[in-house]
Amino acid sequence: MTEVKPMRADARRNYERLLGEAQRAFTEHGVDASLEDIARRAGVGIGTLYRHFPxxxxxxxxxxxxxxxxxAERARVLLTHEEPLNALQDWLVGLGDATGTFRGLVELTADALNDESSRLYASCHAMREAGSHLVERAKQAGELRADVTxxxxxxxxxxxxxxxxxLPGGEGMQRLLALVFEGLRPS
Structure with a gap:
C-alpha cells in the first residue's frame, strides 16, 4: 500500500486557493471557465494547477x-420519510440544485452517468443508486406512476x-419540477 504524504503548508494553501478560485470561475463562467485564469487568480502557475488537478x-x-x-446520503435519510413521494420530490429538487451549480454541469453529469472512466462517475452513480430506492418506495406506496424509471x-x-x-426569476427549476411532479402521479 502506498503511503500518502501530507501536503506541505504552501502546497495546501495553493490547493485551497485553486479550489476557491475554481468555484468562483465555474460559478461565473460555467464548467468551461479558463483554467489559466483560475491559476492566475489563485496566484499560481498553470503547472501548479495541473499538479493538483491533472x-x-x-x-x-x-x-x-x-x-x-x-x-446520496440525503436519499438514504429520506427513505425513512413518512411520505414517499414528498421524500422523492425533495430529493429531486436537491439534485437539480446540485447539478445546476455551474452552467454546463448538467451535461457533464449526464455524460458521467454513462462513462465509467469519468472521474465523476462514482459520485454520480452513487446518487443515481440512492435515488432509485426513493423511486421504488414511491411506486410501492402507489404515489408514483408504475411506469416511471x-x-x-x-x-x-x-x-x-x-x-x-x-428562465427569469430564479425559481425556474422548482416551477418546472412542480409541473413534472403533477404528471408523475398515478391517475
Whole structure:
C-alpha cells in the first residue's frame, strides 16, 4: 500500500486557493471557465494547477464530490420519510440544485452517468443508486406512476435544471419540477 504524504503548508494553501478560485470561475463562467485564469487568480502557475488537478474533470470532481455524496446520503435519510413521494420530490429538487451549480454541469453529469472512466462517475452513480430506492418506495406506496424509471426522472431533473437556468426569476427549476411532479402521479 502506498503511503500518502501530507501536503506541505504552501502546497495546501495553493490547493485551497485553486479550489476557491475554481468555484468562483465555474460559478461565473460555467464548467468551461479558463483554467489559466483560475491559476492566475489563485496566484499560481498553470503547472501548479495541473499538479493538483491533472484535468478539468479532476478539478470539478474535487469541487463536487462532497455535494454529490451529500445528495446520496440525503436519499438514504429520506427513505425513512413518512411520505414517499414528498421524500422523492425533495430529493429531486436537491439534485437539480446540485447539478445546476455551474452552467454546463448538467451535461457533464449526464455524460458521467454513462462513462465509467469519468472521474465523476462514482459520485454520480452513487446518487443515481440512492435515488432509485426513493423511486421504488414511491411506486410501492402507489404515489408514483408504475411506469416511471429512475433514469427518466434523472433526465427530467437535468432538463428542468438546465431549462430553469434560462428562465427569469430564479425559481425556474422548482416551477418546472412542480409541473413534472403533477404528471408523475398515478391517475
Amino acid at each position: 484535468t478539468r474533470e479532476a478539478l470539478l470532481e474535487t469541487l463536487l464530490r462532497a455535494r454529490f455524496d451529500g445528495q 429512475s433514469n427518466e426522472l434523472l433526465l427530467l431533473v437535468h432538463a428542468a435544471s438546465w431549462a430553469g437556468a434560462h
